[in-house]
Amino acid sequence: MKILVLGAGGFIGCHLTHRLLQERHAVTAVDLDMDKIADSLNDPNLSFLQQDIRSAEWDLDKRVQDADLVIDLIAYANPGLYLIMPLEVFRLNFTENLKIAEACVRHGKRLIQFSTCEVYGRTAASLKNANLADPEDPIHATFSEDTSEFILGPVSKHRWIYSCAKQLLERVLHAYGLEMGFNYTIVRPFNFIGPKIDFLLHEKQGIPRVFSFFMDALLNGTQMKLVDGGTNRRCYTYIEDGIECTNRIVENPGGVCDRQILNIGSPQNEISICRMAELMREIFAEKFRDLAVRLPDIVSVTGEEFYGKGYDDSNRRIPDIAKVRTLLNWEPRTGIREILETTMRYYVSEYRRNGGSRVPATA
Numbered sequence: 001m002k003i004l005v006l007g008a009g010g011f012i013g014c015h016l017t018h019r020l021l022q023e024r025h026a027v028t029a030v031d032l033d034m035d036k037i038a039d040s041l042n043d044p045n046l047s048f049l050q051q052d053i054r055s056a057e058w059d060l061d062k063r064v065q066d067a068d069l070v071i072d073l074i075a076y077a078n079p080g081l082y083l084i085m086p087l088e089v090f091r092l093n094f095t096e097n098l099k100i101a102e103a104c105v106r107h108g109k110r111l112i113q114f115s116t117c118e119v120y121g122r123t124a125a126s127l128k129n130a131n132l133a134d135p136e137d138p139i140h141a142t143f144s145e146d147t148s149e150f151i152l153g154p155v156s157k158h159r160w161i162y163s164c165a166k167q168l169l170e171r172v173l174h175a176y177g178l179e180m181g182f183n184y185t186i187v188r189p190f191n192f193i194g195p196k197i198d199f200l201l202h203e204k205q206g207i208p209r210v211f212s213f214f215m216d217a218l219l220n221g222t223q224m225k226l227v228d229g230g231t232n233r234r235c236y237t238y239i240e241d242g243i244e245c246t247n248r249i250v251e252n253p254g255g256v257c258d259r260q261i262l263n264i265g266s267p268q269n270e271i272s273i274c275r276m277a278e279l280m281r282e283i284f285a286e287k288f289r290d291l292a293v294r295l296p297d298i299v300s301v302t303g304e305e306f307y308g309k310g311y312d313d314s315n316r317r318i319p320d321i322a323k324v325r326t327l328l329n330w331e332p333r334t335g336i337r338e339i340l341e342t343t344m345r346y347y348v349s350e351y352r353r354n355g356g357s358r359v360p361a362t363a
């Protein structure tokens with residue numbers, strides 16, 4: 001197949017492009033950045049365009065016309081950015097993505113649109129007057145594609161602009177499906193993690209996700225900071241498991257993914273951010289002891305101190321993966337400890353390769 005991958009230089013995009021090339025597809029990959037995709041650039045089946053899709057010379061229609069399938073991963077998807085540039089988060093994640101979807105509608109192309117588990121927002125158990133008999137029951141935090149309600153915070157908590165932009169995009173794709181027979185699949189990834197997830201602090205501009213903050217602290221002996229005590233929980237999904245599922249969506253046997261919204265995630269990997277900090281510290285001490293001058297302290301900071309005004313958070317989110325199990329016979333394979341160890345090993349080896357020297361504890 002001829003596949004147009006938009007956002008191929010990001011975390012999910014680079015792993016997906018690698019896999020699509022292994023599957024012998026002809027890939028046109030588009031991104032602003034090529035660092036993460038560097039090891040695929042020599043593949044004869046890859047054509048890479050270093051391109052900002054917001055620029056005037058970007059010929060969206062031609063690229064979409066040339067493809068059999070379009071996969072759109074273009075997004076600002078790091079929570080730190082929702083706080084400091086909410087307007088650009090809205091413009092890229094909604095306005096620019098809508099143009100891509102509408103080009104697919106015009107040219108009758110199938111679109112795989114990456115969305116987010118952030119659309120689900122908070123859990124019912126987090127509401128003040130929830131009065132649930134057992135608020136800890138995972139049933140209250142398990143989100144299903146076609147039945148769960150979305151619970152977002154007030155407008156003044158502008159973290160939710162990302163969730164809301166993605167939700168609106170999903171609703172528009174659904175409407176194009178209803179009114180014009182548009183063929184899309186929406187993917188909601190639940191915290192994919194693995195090598196290349198983010199650049200560490202100071203390496204590149206941008207605000208990474210929690211794994212990279214913690215990894216940076218371990219390598220540099222600085223504090224691991226728990227936002228509001230680190231009580232929020234996430235279900236981490238190993239990138240290779242996520243890519244395996246995405247590849248099955250690309251193959252779309254018998255059209256089972258047509259006009260479907262699909263969660264991809266690992267419900268068994270739920271962990272609080274606090275426990276994740278401890279586990280990463282344990283793994284670092286056990287496996288990378290030669291780098292450990294002194295293990296970092298784990299401290300608590302408020303959300304506002306860490307992110308600034310407008311911070312709010314999704315407290316807990318567990319994917320219901322019955323749909324991908326049934327439609328695609330997919331099952332996540334990798335447990336949380338293995339995920340963290342493999343990802344940490346990647347960052348440690350990059351750190352060594354770059355001749356990094358760790359700040360001694362006494363400095």
Ligand code: UDP
Nearest residue numbers: 079209210211213225226227230232273313
């Ligand atoms: N977080 C933290 N310390 C950090 C960075 C993030 O405690 O150094 C928390 C953050 O408040 C959130 C969770 O970790 O509750 C996951 O945040 P992340 O940025 O990885 O992305 P999210 O899962 O919210 O999309």
